[in-house]
Amino acid sequence: MSKEYKIPTMAEMAAAEKTPEVLFWVGCAGSFDSRAQKVSVAFTKILNEAGVEFAILGKEESCTGDPARRAGNEFVFQMVALQNIETLNLYKVNKIVATCPHCFNVLKNEYPALGGNYEVMHHTQFLQSLINEGRIKLKDGGAFDGKKITYHDSCYLGRANGVYEVPRSVLQNLDNELVEMQRTKTNGLCCGAGGAQMFKENEPGKKRINTERTEEALETGAEIIAVNCPFCLTMMSDGVKAKEKQESVMVYDLAELILGKM
Amino acid sequence: MQQIIFAIVTFAAFGFAAKQFLKIRRNILLGKDKDISDNAGERWKNVLLIAFGQKKMFKRWIPAVLHLFIYVAFLFTQIELIEILVDGFFGTHRFFAEPLGALYTVAISSIELLSVGAFFATLIFLIRRNLLAIPRFQMDEMTGFPKFDGNMILVLEIILLIGVFSMNGADKVLQSMGAEHYHMTGNFAVSSWLGPALFGGMSESALIGVERFGWWLHIMTVFAFLNYLPISKHLHIMLAFPNTYFAKLQPKGEMENMPEIMNEVKSMMGLIETDPDAPMDDLPEFGSNDVMSLDWKNVLGAYTCTECGRCTSVCPANITGKKLSPRKVMMDVRDRATEIGKKLDSGDMQWVKEELKAEATTLTKENFDDGKSLFDYISNEELHACTTCNACVEACPVLINPLGIILKMRRYEILTLSAGPGDWVPMFTSIENSGSVWQLPDARDKWAEEATSKN
Ligand code: HEM
Ligand code: SF4
Ligand code: SF4
Numbered sequence: 276m277s278k279e280y281k282i283p284t285m286a287e288m289a290a291a292e293k294t295p296e297v298l299f300w301v302g303c304a305g306s307f308d309s310r311a312q313k314v315s316v317a318f319t320k321i322l323n324e325a326g327v328e329f330a331i332l333g334k335e336e337s338c339t340g341d342p343a344r345r346a347g348n349e350f351v352f353q354m355v356a357l358q359n360i361e362t363l364n365l366y367k368v369n370k371i372v373a374t375c376p377h378c379f380n381v382l383k384n385e386y387p388a389l390g391g392n393y394e395v396m397h398h399t400q401f402l403q404s405l406i407n408e409g410r411i412k413l414k415d416g417g418a419f420d421g422k423k424i425t426y427h428d429s430c431y432l433g434r435a436n437g438v439y440e441v442p443r444s445v446l447q448n449l450d451n452e453l454v455e456m457q458r459t460k461t462n463g464l465c466c467g468a469g470g471a472q473m474f475k476e477n478e479p480g481k482k483r484i485n486t487e488r489t490e491e492a493l494e495t496g497a498e499i500i501a502v503n504c505p506f507c508l509t510m511m512s513d514g515v516k517a518k519e520k521q522e523s524v525m526v527y528d529l530a531e532l533i534l535g536k537m
Numbered sequence: 538m539q540q541i542i543f544a545i546v547t548f549a550a551f552g553f554a555a556k557q558f559l560k561i562r563r564n565i566l567l568g569k570d571k572d573i574s575d576n577a578g579e580r581w582k583n584v585l586l587i588a589f590g591q592k593k594m595f596k597r598w599i600p601a602v603l604h605l606f607i608y609v610a611f612l613f614t615q616i617e618l619i620e621i622l623v624d625g626f627f628g629t630h631r632f633f634a635e636p637l638g639a640l641y642t643v644a645i646s647s648i649e650l651l652s653v654g655a656f657f658a659t660l661i662f663l664i665r666r667n668l669l670a671i672p673r674f675q676m677d678e679m680t681g682f683p684k685f686d687g688n689m690i691l692v693l694e695i696i697l698l699i700g701v702f703s704m705n706g707a708d709k710v711l712q713s714m715g716a717e718h719y720h721m722t723g724n725f726a727v728s729s730w731l732g733p734a735l736f737g738g739m740s741e742s743a744l745i746g747v748e749r750f751g752w753w754l755h756i757m758t759v760f761a762f763l764n765y766l767p768i769s770k771h772l773h774i775m776l777a778f779p780n781t782y783f784a785k786l787q788p789k790g791e792m793e794n795m796p797e798i799m800n801e802v803k804s805m806m807g808l809i810e811t812d813p814d815a816p817m818d819d820l821p822e823f824g825s826n827d828v829m830s831l832d833w834k835n836v837l838g839a840y841t842c843t844e845c846g847r848c849t850s851v852c853p854a855n856i857t858g859k860k861l862s863p864r865k866v867m868m869d870v871r872d873r874a875t876e877i878g879k880k881l882d883s884g885d886m887q888w889v890k891e892e893l894k895a896e897a898t899t900l901t902k903e904n905f906d907d908g909k910s911l912f913d914y915i916s917n918e919e920l921h922a923c924t925t926c927n928a929c930v931e932a933c934p935v936l937i938n939p940l941g942i943i944l945k946m947r948r949y950e951i952l953t954l955s956a957g958p959g960d961w962v963p964m965f966t967s968i969e970n971s972g973s974v975w976q977l978p979d980a981r982d983k984w985a986e987e988a989t990s991k992n
Contacts, residue, residue, distance in 0.1 A: 280988070282989050307984075319985070331982065334980055342968075344792060347950055349795045351969050355968055430925070434789055467857075475961055478861075478922040486857075
């Protein structure tokens with residue numbers, strides 16, 4: 276890492292009369308969950324290294340309202356969403372990148388109806404464009420080289436928004452063998468966190484959804500499960516732990532894998 | 538004589554069916570108005586690819602190919618069916634044979650070949666349904682009438698094919714005997730050998746009997762089908778087309794906005810002026826608890842459902858043993874819509890809302906209240922198990938969206954009933970008070986400060 280590592284806020288940028296290229300939307304998990312924080316750090320390191328002028332909202336960011344809306348609580352959703360849109364419009368934000376596909380989906384598809392129109396990218400798409408533009412240089416030899424990877428489609432990047440190939444082509448840049456699970460792409464199985472399930476006990480049943488999905492991932496013989504969502508990250512990590520495989524199988528976000536090659 | 542009986546039966550069959558189809562239409566329109574007149578081009582493309590082209594069926598090859606035989610045979614058989622209607626009314630015999638000439642032979646031969654395919658496909662469908670333990674046909678919601686229904690349409694299909702081949706086969710033998718009225722039609726691909734094999738050596742009068750029997754069996758089975766459709770999952774042969782036309786075009790992840798709530802919150806936040814004299818609903822209802830508070834499009838989906846269970850077989854909640862089954866959600870909505878329709882037809886004033894009983898003169902969907910709702914069909918436990926993963930939506934070969942209904946019912950539970958899982962309450966409060974899903978003492982950008990301070 277050569278350049279100075281900085282994470283400026285929109286307020287600081289505005290004070291310096293600068294407009295960043297892109298706003299990094301961190302999300303609740305990326306801000307508060309200790310595992311997902313590491314993804315936020317990895318992604319901002321990549322942005323620094325690639326020389327991307329970016330900023331975060333910092334204390335001015337709120338939850339996008341996704342779990343409230345999906346649980347059925349439209350009032351709470353509208354309150355935070357409208358507040359976020361006010362903030363974003365105040366800073367005249369054009370372009371947003373999110374490391375959480377739930378935030379990505381809401382910002383991209385649902386804020387326009389409330390008056391928030393932005394170009395929104397998921398960080399895997401952003402990483403792909405940085406690689407394509409040659410702004411990220413991958414070195415030979417990296418921490419994860421040679422390990423077998425399986426990629427877990429998140430529901431909100433995959434089926435919800437039809438993005439299946441971009442994350443896979445990002446992974447193609449690594450020196451790893453990519454193996455598919457039985458249910459992939461449009462048929463990918465949920466990790467069990469979506470629709471506000473993350474915030475409640477499971478309904479009675481025979482099995483946890485993350486166990487079902489983790490078993491499938493382990494069957495591929497992969498040593499790394501690559502994810503693109505902080506909630507999948509939690510769910511799959513829990514699943515691996517429940518199977519007592521945490522010594523041999525790691526769960527990483529795509530950003531962490533790319534950083535390992537920089 | 539035959540002509541008169543035919544005309545009476547035909548008008549009765551069509552008349553009775555029309556009445557039932559109008560009821561289905563009425564039941565679908567119990568749902569709220571929703572304007573879906575945009576993007577006609579893209580919508581027609583869906584009809585062509587998904588309904589006509591059966592694109593999504595081919596996610597599973599075996600049933601897709603089997604179904605394709607039945608489906609294409611059905612489409613082509615319409616030629617034969619129109620001919621039967623013409624012959625029936627005007628007392629002609631194989632009316633199209635002369636004007637079409639060689640083309641007629643090709644057309645009937647194609648229908649015959651497809652019908653053989655359809656015959657075997659139907660047999661295999663029957664075996665799959667009854668002998669092989671295919672999980673999606675064996676779930677709780679597939680007992681009773683739905684199970685009967687699944688077999689019924691297959692049996693009707695077989696009866697129909699028996700009619701077709703008796704009719705054509707006997708006809709071919711009669712032609713070769715030079716029987717009166719049975720003019721030459723050229724060789725049919727199947728009945729030219731099947732006819733002599735089955736009916737060769739029979740007397741002319743017996744053969745005419747077989748031919749007439751086949752002819753009547755064919756048309757009567759069609760009429761039976763027509764009148765059975767309204768209560769069957771087989772209704773999909775018609776509704777698959779409009780349902781794909783009206784399907785959602787936005788990204789699957791996009792939830793419908795609720796402008797009424799948005800505007801209320803906007804005025805609370807001082808973002809818009811509100812008219813203080815605007816009439817206020819005293820008891821606003823949000824979300825859906827019944828067919829009348831769903832959109833007509835949701836109800837159309839319920840009547841289109843083929844009960845194939847592809848949605849349920851990919852539902853993560855269902856796979857892991859939770860009560861939720863998206864197929865059951867669709868079947869429940871259909872059953873409830875049908876129940877309301879029947880009660881409305883009865884005109885019984887006991888179903889008028891209590892507070893409107895004094896002034897009401899007739900029972901309408903506006904004043905209807907039978908003390909029941911969709912929640913009597915779909916439990917909270919089912920609704921709460923959904924991860925909103927869209928697997929069911931992706932899987933449906935006719936573009937039904939079970940998730941849309943689940944989300945509307947969750948809205949009703951939370952917004953109108955103020956109920957829902959207790960675990961969600963701290964999440965709601967925390968988002969409302971601190972702008973985060975978790976109630977935490979740390980600042981939102983603490984991670985960034987810590988990360989950069991290590992520089
Ligand atoms: C218009 C003529 C059609 C006919 C005669 C027809 C006939 C049938 C029959 C007999 C079945 C029962 C199969 C079984 O027992 O599983 C069936 C099922 C089904 N049909 Fe059709 N169908 C027609 C149109 C369509 C269209 C346009 C679609 C749209 C893609 C469609 C989608 C389905 C589906 C999804 C099933 C459930 C089959 C499964 O288990 O995968 N059908 N149809
Ligand atoms: S969206 Fe809900 S009902 Fe549909 S498959 Fe996923 S969990 Fe099941
Ligand atoms: S909703 Fe679609 S996928 Fe599910 S049973 Fe009905 S037709 Fe099949």
